[in-house]
Amino acid sequence: MNEIKCECGHINPEGTVLCQSCGKPVEGNQHIDGNDEQQLLNMRYDGTARRSQTYNRTVVDKIWNFFSSVKVGVWLIVITVIASGIGTIFPQEMYIPSTVDPATHYRDQFGILGQIYYQLGFHNLYSSWWYMILIAMIGISIVIASIDRFFPLYKVLKKQKPKRHEAFMKKQRVFGTTESSEVDITRFKQNLKNQRFKIFEQDGHILAEKNRFARWGPYVNHIGLIVFLIGALLRFVPAFYIDEFVWVREGETAVVSGTDGQYYIENKDFILETYDENDERFKEAIQKQGGPIPKNFQTDAVIYKRVGEPIPGAEPELEKVKEDSAKMNQPIKFGQFALYQASYQLNEFKEMTFKIHDKDNEDTNYGEFTVDLTDPETEYELDNGYRVEVENYFPEYELNDGEPTSVSKFPKNPAFVFSLYPPGDAQPETSFLGIGANIDASGDNQYKLGLVSFDVRDVTGLTVKKDYTLPIIALGGAIFMIGVIQGMYWNHRRIWLQPKSNGVWIAGHTNKNWFALRREIGKSIEGTHIEEPVDQHEMKS
Amino acid sequence: MKESTFKKKRKRLVFRTAMLVVMAGLVVFAVFSSLKGDDAVIAKGEDAPNFQLNKFKNDETVTLKGLEGKGVMLNFWATYCEPCKDEMPYMNELYSKYKEQGVEILAVNLDATDIVVEKFLKEYEITFPVLRDKQGQVMDLYNIGPIPTSIFINPEGEIVEQVQGALTLSKLEGYLQQITPE
Amino acid sequence: MGDLLSISSNLLYAAFVMYLIATFFFGGTIRDKKKGRSRVAGNIGIIITIIGFLSQVGYFFTRWGASGHAPVSNLFEYTTFFGMMLVFAFIILYFIYRLDLLGLFALPIAVLLIAFASMFPTELSPLVPSLQSHWLYIHVTTASLGQGILSVSFVAGLIFLIRQIDQSKSSKHTSWLEFVLYVLVATVSFIILSSTFSALNYEATFQATVNGQDTEITYELPAIVGPYEGELVSENAMSPWFYAPEWMHGQNAAMKLNTFLWSLFGGLILYGLLRLILRKRIAASIQPLLKRVNPELVDEVAYRSVAIGFPVFTLGALIFAMIWAQQAWDRFWGWDPKEVWALITFFFYAAYLHLRLSRGWQGTKSAWLAVGGFGIIMFNLIVVNLVISGLHSYA
Incomplete structure (x- = not known):
């Protein structure tokens, strides 16, 4: 049972x-497309041998056929959809505050369900290995299913002959x-041509066909998806993708960083603008919000x-490249990099x-000094003989077990221990100064x-972003859109006409939009004495 | 006829196997890369990238290249980092002994202001050289995440070990021995 | 500026009324056909629909003029726009298939959407920086158009199901169909309840602790469920029957649950009344009116609208969204719930197309899928905006 010779040769x-040539149903193979139970032929892939349905001997074949x-x-899609949906019930880890411990956060915020969610790993669903494998399996399925279907379909549509078997005609929808x-065949052909059908003839048998390219739409959009997925995959290659802050x-x-x-x-200025509370238009919304609504975030930078x-590490010698502003929606671009606010x-x-x-009189003034918090000096000499020594500096002050410490290098909550040396007198006075704190160390300053x-x-x-994968991803998206439009907005239509001793048979097929096909058949038989064909498909309730 | 079918089948099997292997490879690559994450410091066994920094309160510059032939311990630290305070005394204790044997300890400080570093060095009586990396360039270069992180470089300039978190005295000594020139 | 805004809301109101009137004319086509193939009622219906649509377009642009940005930036604006796109999609498919009954079902749904939208704050809101991009308009309008076209497939699917499902005995099909109709009825009840109580200026204020801060929460419907450990402050307000559990601690979580419960109960009462009057299933009482509809045609309309809408939706809700996200947040995809649900919608309709093209799912199965797809779209519009993002209060 290797190759099958049809009666048409x-x-x-x-x-x-x-x-492939005349469309006669091949005996013994009708179960493959379920034709044996139905009056009409299942026309998907035009009844060609899909490779997956035929060879199933080795493990490789079995895996291949599975995909x-x-x-x-469709099952892979269904599982992905369900998993994705579950992933939105509670926020993903990347959307919870970075200061909290996720292990306790989910339990505290969402109770027992939250804890289960966390323990099952749904808090990091979309980067979990099994979700990635799910998406990858969809990708593999797309590749294999397309290969298995495109080539046979391409061949059969190329090989098809206008002369069709009677059984094929009768069992068309x-x-x-x-x-x-x-019957006026010339008129019929002219009518078809007017509707931009291509006409093929063989011994008086006619095949009128249009928009065959629409059949390639699914395969084109699948290629687009694969290109997209490959683009996404390349992000794991460091040379293609940098994401820094x-x-x-x-x-x-x-x-x-990352360059x-x-x-x-250089940050020349950071600007935060908010909407004017008295703006006629937005007054009400701003009041409801209960606080200012930001209008612009902007960094003026060089x-x-x-x-x-x-x-x-060495002091750099710098050359100005450009001066620009980074706003939301308007990154600064230079070289292959982009900076996003x-x-x-x-x-x-x-x-x-x-x-x-x-100490008792705030109106007195024995001198002032200014501390640059990015680089405090160890000592400040005042003009009138006073001297202040910085004993200790805490940029972000916190009390830790009774000990003053700093938790970072950033002056968010600066505090100092100063020693004040009055003129002449060598005995210094020590005090602690912070935001909202001014403590006299000895008590008798x-x-x-x-x-x-x-x-x-x-x-x-x-x-900071460098992303060479973007063009690939964009290309994938574009190919996908072309394919989807090609497949969805055009329909492959065929009309067959068979001469009979007294009259003709007519049959039509389209991959979608049967009403439009029947309208076109109606137009093409105008004035030809061909009777309007019927739709043999009966809608089951 | 038979011969050609056989060939066809063989070709098909090769094609299918090749496609599946390639796709499986891509999947493994993706899963592996995503699990690895990007929190890894520069990998063990790689050559330590060169840098140049000034010694604290001193115009003497130090380059890593200049220390070739010596074992180098790079310690990234800051005054506001509590575990750093724990390990600093150990480094102080072992410094002079290992310096004689050809091991240099370089403590790369990440603070913003000199004054806090100065106070710290005085308080802890640090004897080994402290380098200032105000801009965090070397930190960026070595992909340092949380501090303290120590990197041990052998006399050939290769990274032997990287340790996140504070070291104990015995661990520190063990690593220093690993990078001591013979 | 104020003038433009009032013109705008009047135009929206006019569109709303126009859609209602057009619905009646499309309803009239049922009788029309019995007397032959007169197209009068249908023609009048579609003309009024188009006038209503133009009036809503007028609303859109006048509001744009008043606020300085395209009105697609909050739930009210977006939902009305979605209603408008549904009408637009209906007009397109009407001219392809000339199916009058499509209007009888599509317009009420658009009307429901607009009325539903008006229950949310309607004042102009300023745009936060991330939204200040032309891609916002392009993305939102295209996505909404796609959703509108896909929703026509739901409308057609619904007609198909009501027409085709055997109502002589009770089955899974009949129960689910009643459930779908019940949801529509519950939406009506939500609109009636909200507008009634807001006309009465009803308010019940609670004092409660939200994320460690004392907050006042104001209900606009009588409280069935109060906020967790809340205390009623208003006088003359009904005290709640029970209080929300501890984990519902979003700012307005309990209030939303309250509104939801009201809609469910209101829907039950309304549905019960209808059943009492009709004395049979609602679908069973509509079925005879649809006897003349060709199920093949309705099935094709449902499929065609997916075929047209799917590419538009993909372009708007995924591709344009990615372009915008890349500019605004430096990543084209961030797995935020809204994005995930757009992806789910995409996957769902992709599955629909595969099942239909490759596995021959037509007719009833396909119609049920169309209903499910609309469910997902509405979930993304309502639940994701109100519940999922509301649960984590820092969102």
């Missing part, structure tokens, strides 16, 4: 359901017979490129000015240090 490969099945593909000697303080220049020390960014061979911190302390006064003013600045947070 055509040799079909094993597993063929309908003869080739549309049923399996749209079919009709005409008994008349006046950089914090820059106003007035400072920082190396752009191997090639690029530097990008520099390092000159010469980079030795990380992603985060900010307002009002980090920059400078603090203190004055010396009598004569002087006091007071905060006069301070200066703050903003910090901007920018994402």
